Structures are given as C-alpha cells and as structure tokens.
Amino acid sequence: MATGKTTSTSAYDERWTERKRKTDEGYTSPRFQTTPDHQRSEAQYQRDRARIIHCAAFRRLQSKTQVLNLGESDFYRTRLTHSLEVAQLGSGICSHLLQTQPQWRDWIAPAMLMEAICLAHDLGHPPFGHGGETALNSIMHAHGGFEGNGQTLRIAMKLGEYSESHGLDLTRRTLLGVLKYPSLHQRIARYPSASQTSQAHLVKPPKCLHDEEADALAWLLAPFSPSDRALLQHIDFPAQTDRHGTTRYKGFDTSIMELADDIAYGVHDLEDAVALRLVTQAQWQSAIADKAAAIEWPHAKDRAECTQLLAFASQQLFLEGDKPRKHAISRIVHFLMERIHIEHQQLFESDLLNLQAVLDPGAEQLLKLHKDFVMQCVILRPQIQELEFKGQQMIRQLMHALLQHPTRLLPLEQQQLLEQGHGLHRTVCDYVASMTDLEATRRYSRLFAPNVGSVFAP
Secondary structure, three states, rough: OOOOOOOOOOOOHHOOOEHHHHHHHHHOOHHHHOOOOOHHHHHHHHHHHHHHHHHHHHHHHHOEEOOOOOOOOOOOOOOHHHHHHHHHHHHHHHHHHHHHHHHHHHOOHHHHHHOOOOOOOOOOOOOOOHHHHHHHHHHHOOOOOOOOOHHHHHHOOOOOHOOOOOOHHHHHHHHHHHHOOOHHHHHHOOOOOOOOOOHHHHOOOOOOOHHHHHHHHHHHHOOOOOHHHHHHHHEEOOOOOOOOOOEEOOOOOHHHHHHHHHHHHHHHHHHHHHHOOOOOHHHHHHHHHHHHHOOOOHHHHHHHHHHHHHHHHHHOOOOOOHHHHHHHHHHHHHHHHOEEEEOOOOOOOOOHHHEEEEHHHHHHHHHHHHHHHHHHHHHHHHHHHHHHHHHHHHHHHHHHHHHHHHHOOOOOHHHHHHHHHHHHHHHHHHHHHOOOOOHHHHHHHHHHHHOOOOOOOO
C-alpha cells in the first residue's frame, strides 16, 4: 500500500501546468515566464478557462439537449447552461473544502482551474443526448469507439481551434480533471454478438477514451509513477462476457467535478421538470420525501435537518411562481454541498490521485433519490424517449450517408482531412458529433426530406 506521501508531484509542479504543444514543439508563451510559480499556475488555469469559454464546441452546447429537447420551452436548461451551473457548483465545493479541511489546501483546485474543468466536461457531448452517443457508437464500435467523455478529451487535445494539431492545448492538470474514465475503448469494451450489434440500442458505449487517444493518455499521465499509472487505469470486469468493464479510479479534481455534475443533474434538472409540470407533488412525495425517511444518518441533527428540508421543499417546489421553487432548489443544493468532504485513499504515491471528494453516505442516498426520480419521471417518459429515438435514427442515417458518399456530401474541410490521410470513420464521426441538435436536424432534412434543400442554406 502506498504511503500517501507525494514524492514526484505537487499541486504547483510545473508539469501540471505544462501543455502538450510545449512537450511536442517546445512552444511557450513568454508572458507566463516572469511571475512566481503560484501566480503563474493560476494564470495558466485562467487561460484554460478563457479558451474553453471562447471555443466553438462550448458555444454549440447552447443548442444541445440536456434532458428536455430544444424547442419545448425557453426556460429549461441546455448543455451550456448546465455546464455553467456545474462550474459554479464545482468552485463552490472547492471553497467549502478549503474552509472545512484546510490541511489539503495545497491540493484543492483554485477556482479558475475547477471552473475550467467543469466548463469543459461536456464539450464532446453529441447531438440528441445519450441517444446520439449510442447511435454514433453503433457505427464506431469497430473503429475505435465513440463516447462523449472521450470526445471531450479529443476536442481538448486534438480538434479544438487554438492550435494546428493540439486542439485547445490546455494544461495537463485541467485535462486530468476532465479525464473521467482513464482507459481506452479496446481495453474496456465487451460487446454482444455480431448479430446483436446491428441494433443501436444494444451498442451503448463503455465509459472510456477512443483508441486514437492512446498518445494523449500517455502524455497526460506521464508525471505519475509507473505504479500510479497502472493502478489509475485498473478495470473491473463483470462476470458476464458481453458487458463492458468499468474504470475504478479517477483524479481528485475529477471527483469534485463529478459531484458538481451529479448535483446539477439531480437537483437543477428537477427544477426544470417541476417548472414545466412534468412531475406532480404526489410523485415527488412518493419517490423522494417518503423514501428519504428510510435513510440512515449518523447524527440525529442530520436526520432532523433532512426531514425539515424535504418538508420545506415539498411545499415550496409546487407553489406558483419562480421564487418559492428556486428557494427550495437552493436549500437542497446547499444541504448536499455542505456534506461533501475529502477522503484519503492511501493507494497512490500522488495525492492528486489519493484524495477524493465524497458525499456523506446519507447525502449520497438523498442525491441518488433525486437522480432516480429525474430518470424515471422525466427521461424515461415515452414522450422524451420518442424524441431520443428519432434523434438516434437521424444520426445513424446521417453517418451512413456521409460514410458512403464522403466526396459528394462532406464539407470541403472534412474532405481535405481525408486527403491528408485522416481515417474516414473518425473524420465523419467528429463532424457529426460536433453538430448541434438543430444542425443535425437541418442536415438530415436536406438529405432526406424531398421538399427541403437549397444551395444557399447553411
């Protein structure tokens, strides 16, 4: 077992603010060379945050589905507003941890770093939510795979517009924070039989990186010791031979980002569902408030506060107007955030891997009730599933048409990539995955709807 004492890395080690373009090409920006290490690190993370906010992939999130499809209402969240909320929650969690566990101050991410990680976490999200992700992987599973988190790293390190061949060229620590699943597709994927993989719904991707990102992963993990790199990439496989494996470990910053993401999904997306009258007070009471009574809390004070919170939320969530609902949502978020703490795993040499932000068990169960409620009462509603199904079919048909007729149908930029030797499947996949829901719908209509199409249309 590792001692938990870092011997080769620290929070402000310059290897964590290094960019791959510097490693490969020796490129550095002179304006960061004359400031102290601590200030230079924070300036680098501020630069990362700015690049993410101003990149095309981030802007496209405004027209990509979060839970509810675009066009249903102007109120609910898109992937962009979701990412903004995750960033606020992430930096708020860091502030909370600095106050409650200051002994880990040197390892807790500064606000700019955490916001950069959270703002970037969904850059690779394809059109039409997880339905679009499955549709793309149904074609790409034999060509390196497709998974939204893997596409995020691909945008950050290869496709983004801030460099010729290094994407957004973010710092290593920002990229490590975005790295949720440190394993390649070929190592972790176990698909059903060939006869079943023709069915899109059976080809859900494993949580992984695409096989083409092996060089990016190697560079990203280079500062860690060999034993840390091996353990971080550990995979757990289920007994069934046709089920994907799962990675077990992630970095400290990633653990904070994931908690922020889960709270935003489970609580903020609940707000959308209530506001749009997709759920009733009776459903909330049955699925969350009543079940929460069975949660075991270590202290009577926690149980009393949870009971009081849910009684308040049950009343306020379903009153008319935005203010009572927002008050209830804010109280729930605060209740969860103040029950996050840092645990030390004592497994790795680097504390950037040993440390993990976790919810107290009772709060974790309460958040799971919220996430399950959103899944069962919103996402799995037939009306939502109809739209997801339609999006899947559009993505699959677009992919097939573009793969069969690349020189006729692909934009000139993608055709030039093919001429330079880039693979056909990955080039087409990158192009389709970058589309917004509206772009994909328009392109589908131009190709397959008889009365739609113009040489002047975008």
